Amino acid sequence: MTAANVYESERRAVLDAARAMHRAGLVAVSSGNVSARVGPPGADLLAITTAGKDYAAMGLGEVVAVDFDGEPVEGEGLPSTEMLLHTAVYRARPDVRAVMHTHSVYASALAVAGEPLPPLIDEMVVGIGGGIAVSAYAFPGTEELGAAVVEALGERNAALIRNHGLVGVGATLAEALRVCEMAERIAHIYAAAKSFGAPAPLPPDAVETETALFRMRREAGGK
Template identity: 45%
Template sequence: MFEVSCQQLVLAGQSLLAKGLVAGTWGNLSLRVAEDQVAITPSGREYGSLKSEDVVIVDLNGQVIFQASGRTASSEMPLHLAIYQARPDIMAIVHTHSVHASACAVAHKPIPPVIEDIVQLAGGEIPLAPYALPGTQELAAQAAATLGSKQAVLLANHGAVCCGTTLAEAMTAAELVEKAAQIYLYANLLGGAKALSDEDVNIMHEFYVSHYRKRRGDTGND
């Protein structure tokens, strides 16, 4: 019954690898398959060789429900579960170590609302969660709290966590966060990035939530 969801995660992981948003075994993905059940990529498995039977199904307390290959869930499972518990609207989570977003995380710099596409989806600044050791409950709690109602958060000295109401939206968020981080860094080389106003941010995000999200499907086209 979980085969389709597991295969979706495999294809999404391979897409992240192809786009340079993850490397090796780092980064992880998950998909809510029921109100209280989550499919999550395994620990220590490279995306290029990942198979659907490697994906693990757990409940929101981390108890294993389905484990076809015997592999263990990602060590960042607490991070994913904390967000799902706090945000019933979130259906998918993509955690990347993409270069430009990670540069901002290492510099302890949130990504300000400087470009329209990420503002529409994420709802403004991409905030920065304080540093905590990976895989810990402390990291999970801080990430979920800092994320708040946004669709993405940076983890200090770590990477980015991007969320969506669908797996496609979470994947798009991961791409847009990396793009926004790159633009932000380049703009600062040219004299400084200029943020959009709070009013414009709110207008664009409300339009996305009320209209664009409903009609865009999974295409992402304007």
């Protein structure tokens, strides 16, 4: 048996973020997943959506708290099949407290094309930390996929997952959602810009200034 409802408010926050991700059209059916660290710093616990949930009928029962090895801490049900992706990011990035994985259409299209997003829009560099790289391909649900995504993320807040989708991270669930929405919108803009001609990346000095702002925000906890 697991302890009763110690992490209920954190699980509810993950549920709300998953519903918001679905409402924003970033996932369909049961795809995608969301998590947040729970407990005191260094506890190595997360609240994460369960495998095979249905967003339309999703409740608190579809978010469980587990440790970084997937052992249940609170709630019934199996954690997301992409749990290893989430724990790989938390292990590599102490600044990250929330991870969101989507299959949004334009981001996934770029991931299929193997095409990274250059730094195109000022807010992208401030909010995401620069362009968005594409990870190496790895089979869903594996440790290799987690490692490939960590490498593609670097210090930034988003990465495209080759032939698969997008991951967005942040100091809060709200920030991870903002990153995923922004990445999808910029992927859409990039696709539209390509139909008009060659999209021009931002000037390097603007990218430098905005990257410094991104780092300052990250040190302030994503605010």
